[in-house]
Amino acid sequence: MLLLIYIRNIRRSAHDYPWVHLGVALFGNFAFVVGSLFFLSPTLTRAGTWLFVVASWGMLIGVIGEIMARYEAKQREKEVARVAVEVAAAAERNRAT
Secondary structure, eight states: OHHHHHHHHHHHHTTTOHHHHHHHHHHHHHHHHHHHHHTTSGGGHHHHHHHHHHHHHHHHHHHHHHHHHHHHHHHHHHHHHHHHHHHHHHHHHHHHO
16 A cells, blocks of 8 residues: 555655655665675574565665656656757747748
């Protein structure tokens, strides 16, 4: 459920805070490493398992955020290019008259 809320709201903030998604992914990677070390001790196996679960979600959220941020950037580039073409065409029409 939280993932769906995150995806729904990410379009608004993806281009403003791209470092957040990188931070979430970095946390996921760190949790994987710590979870791997926890598997070396039988008493920490359960904590290692939960770190793997949390890390998996962190990685997923980080990747989805990064994809959305890149998609937003590409959409903005297309819009800027479209406006530039319209401005150039209008300037050309003004020169012709």
